[in-house]
Amino acid sequence: MSQTATILVVDDEPQIRKFLRISLVSQGYKVLEAANGAEGLSQAALNRPDLVVLDLGLPDMDGQQVLRELREWSQVPVLVLSVRASEIQKVEALDGGANDYVTKPFGIQEFLARVRALLRLLPAGAAQEPAVSIGPLTIDLALRRVLLDGAEVSLTRKEYAVVAQLARYPGRVITQQQLLKDIWGPTHVDDSHYLRIVVGHVRQKFGDDPTAPRFIVTEPGVGYRLAQG
Numbered sequence: 001m002s003q004t005a006t007i008l009v010v011d012d013e014p015q016i017r018k019f020l021r022i023s024l025v026s027q028g029y030k031v032l033e034a035a036n037g038a039e040g041l042s043q044a045a046l047n048r049p050d051l052v053v054l055d056l057g058l059p060d061m062d063g064q065q066v067l068r069e070l071r072e073w074s075q076v077p078v079l080v081l082s083v084r085a086s087e088i089q090k091v092e093a094l095d096g097g098a099n100d101y102v103t104k105p106f107g108i109q110e111f112l113a114r115v116r117a118l119l120r121l122l123p124a125g126a127a128q129e130p131a132v133s134i135g136p137l138t139i140d141l142a143l144r145r146v147l148l149d150g151a152e153v154s155l156t157r158k159e160y161a162v163v164a165q166l167a168r169y170p171g172r173v174i175t176q177q178q179l180l181k182d183i184w185g186p187t188h189v190d191d192s193h194y195l196r197i198v199v200g201h202v203r204q205k206f207g208d209d210p211t212a213p214r215f216i217v218t219e220p221g222v223g224y225r226l227a228q229g
Contacts, residue, residue, distance in 0.1 A: 073130050
């Protein structure tokens, strides 16, 4: 990836943001800033950066929560930059979807090297869209909203979870077992009736005819996929 990449820095310390901005801009990167978790998630959804540098000690929510919410709709590389040096914190962040972890205080040359390494993970133009549209249906994974003809569709938690999982891989079949494992848990991989009921309710709310589906397509004996717009 060229050094015109956009990097979002989420940190509540103005001096850290200034230091990182100066260092990154000097290397040719474009830098966005956010002082809290909510602002960081909003910036990520609106601007689709190529890399997120994330502090864990944010004033409005823990950085681990920011990471979890971001990973619900984006695979953008995330570099955690935190004073938390315990192995438990590092493992939690890495298991939660972080790609790398640097503790404060840090050396700027090492930091820049890690940035370059993470940017190589994502080919140019591969940033994900936070919203998926199929005709009149829009699934906004960042805002957790589903709109049909511009009106919000009220879904239960399980209904939204199924729709969101399909929306993360539009056009690709996700097996019944995978959906059941991801949404209901590993002890429910054989409870296909749970999934059929939820999909049926979603189709009713979408006005989607299962015999001629516009949105959710059944692959008999395999699973479901979201039709591509």
